[in-house]
Amino acid sequence: MKADVLIIGAGPAGLTAAYEVAKTGLCVLIIDEHQQAGGQLWQQSQILALPDIFPNMRGFELAQFLVERLEGLAVEWLLGHRVIGVYEDGQIGVTNDKDVFPVFAEKIIIATGAAENAIPFPKWTLPGVMTIGAAQSVVNRDRVKPGSSAVIYGDNSFASDVCELLLSVEVNIVAIVKQNKQLGNSTFGDMNIPLYENSSIIEARGNGKLEEIDIQTPHGMITLKPDIVLIDGGQSPILDIVYQLDCALRYQAELGGWLPVYNHQLQTSKDHVYVTGNATGVSNHSALILTGMLAAASVCEALQSLPPEETEVVRNSLYSKLENEEESDTFSARKEHIKQFSTPQLKDQFIS
Amino acid sequence: MDKSVIVCRCEEISYEEIEEVITQGGRTFDDIKRITRCGMGACQSKICSKLVAEVIHKQTELSMEQIYPPRFRMPISPVSLEALATDSQQFSTVKSVLDEIELTDGKVK
Numbered sequence: 001m002k003a004d005v006l007i008i009g010a011g012p013a014g015l016t017a018a019y020e021v022a023k024t025g026l027c028v029l030i031i032d033e034h035q036q037a038g039g040q041l042w043q044q045s046q047i048l049a050l051p052d053i054f055p056n057m058r059g060f061e062l063a064q065f066l067v068e069r070l071e072g073l074a075v076e077w078l079l080g081h082r083v084i085g086v087y088e089d090g091q092i093g094v095t096n097d098k099d100v101f102p103v104f105a106e107k108i109i110i111a112t113g114a115a116e117n118a119i120p121f122p123k124w125t126l127p128g129v130m131t132i133g134a135a136q137s138v139v140n141r142d143r144v145k146p147g148s149s150a151v152i153y154g155d156n157s158f159a160s161d162v163c164e165l166l167l168s169v170e171v172n173i174v175a176i177v178k179q180n181k182q183l184g185n186s187t188f189g190d191m192n193i194p195l196y197e198n199s200s201i202i203e204a205r206g207n208g209k210l211e212e213i214d215i216q217t218p219h220g221m222i223t224l225k226p227d228i229v230l231i232d233g234g235q236s237p238i239l240d241i242v243y244q245l246d247c248a249l250r251y252q253a254e255l256g257g258w259l260p261v262y263n264h265q266l267q268t269s270k271d272h273v274y275v276t277g278n279a280t281g282v283s284n285h286s287a288l289i290l291t292g293m294l295a296a297a298s299v300c301e302a303l304q305s306l307p308p309e310e311t312e313v314v315r316n317s318l319y320s321k322l323e324n325e326e327e328s329d330t331f332s333a334r335k336e337h338i339k340q341f342s343t344p345q346l347k348d349q350f351i352s
Numbered sequence: 353m354d355k356s357v358i359v360c361r362c363e364e365i366s367y368e369e370i371e372e373v374i375t376q377g378g379r380t381f382d383d384i385k386r387i388t389r390c391g392m393g394a395c396q397s398k399i400c401s402k403l404v405a406e407v408i409h410k411q412t413e414l415s416m417e418q419i420y421p422p423r424f425r426m427p428i429s430p431v432s433l434e435a436l437a438t439d440s441q442q443f444s445t446v447k448s449v450l451d452e453i454e455l456t457d458g459k460v461k
Contacts, residue, residue, distance in 0.1 A: 082431075100435055120403055244428055
């Protein structure tokens with residue numbers, strides 16, 4: 001199979017990049033391991049903060065919008081397909097679990113997103129302990145109530161959206177446990193949920209399922225009896241495909257840990273490989289869309305479907321939007337990461 | 353951290369087993385993987401790679417940026433041998449999977 005541009009990952013960043021590339025007349029191929037394009041958006045029922053070119057929408061509405069926008073453009077889909085690796089001649093190996101076949105593209109855009117991090121404690125493998133994203137997808141995608149009383153464990157801001165969702169399906173939130181004390185007021189106050197800061201789960205107990213947990217707080221140990229614990233350990237970029245493509249990597253804690261080095265064009269150390277979305281550093285929904293547009297503009301410039309002068313104008317305006325809409329710490333880390341493009345910490349990983 | 357805590361869920365490798373490898377001189381995720389099977393299960397280290405890096409970081413003088421992620425080799429996610437051994441005449445996935453890049457005169461072959 002052949003395409004001008006191969007996009008790996010059909011989440012918000014990948015779908016945005018697909019639209020921007022395809023509308024210049026290039027032929028796009030999108031691969032995603034799920035049968036439905038849209039990625040994590042389908043389980044996000046909260047209203048998203050998006051760049052001003054979009055109206056306010058909920059996650060699943062954005063998924064539908066981004067997919068429908070591609071109708072009539074030269075976009076081919078490989079849904080339910082996974083990338084298994086990269087061959088010596090640069091072709092990408094793809095499987096649908098029945099067969100394996102190679103795909104060739106002039107340019108590749110990596111939009112593989114990020115995965116949730118775990119926070120381990122004794123017996124965290126008991127049924128009933130899951131990540132907060134899993135709880136969201138169980139409610140919104142599978143239409144199943146994950147439990148009747150929950151403890152949320154972690155430090156991420158995304159917890160408040162999921163709290164509202166859980167309360168709306170009558171899951172009682174017994175407590176929120178945070179390891180670090182955060183500055184400012186906690187939003188959980190309005191919902192009257194007990195908040196334990198500077199605290200951690202010491203142990204979970206249960207016979208075949210979660211029954212109780214011990215929490216070490218600054219004021220002593222307490223025991224609670226939730227039937228689910230939702231771990232919110234933040235996210236880190238997914239590395240497997242960029243690693244296979246032999247892209248050089250760097251560690252940037254504020255962006256989620258290890259990630260490919262990239263330049264101002266969002267081009268990696270491999271000339272034909274670009275990155276976008278959470279794969280460029282974990283950020284908010286606006287950044288997913290804006291980096292999708294950035295990577296697409298650079299790819300179009302490289303394939304001469306956009307003139308260089310015009311691309312530079314587009315890119316500058318996207319960067320200034322990104323600076324406004326992304327957390328300032330994230331944007332500074334991103335600028336630093338771009339500056340360090342030529343000094344990766346891990347490169348040529350397949351030559352030992 | 354309690355020594356009994358499972359770090360790699362897929363292969364059920366505990367904190368204690370990882371600590372043991374570090375005591376013996378293990379300094380990378382792959383050192384720990386080769387000795388314990390940590391990260392070799394269904395998720396291919398997606399859940400445990402960061403947790404293991406944190407254990408190495410706590411037990412040694414290494415900073416997080418000195419602890420490299422695991423080596424992701426082809427196939428990067430589990431695929432059945434039947435699918436991998438495609439009967440295509442044009443190209444052989446099996447041969448490519450078994451090939452590793454080698455250096456010839458200092459350059460990639």
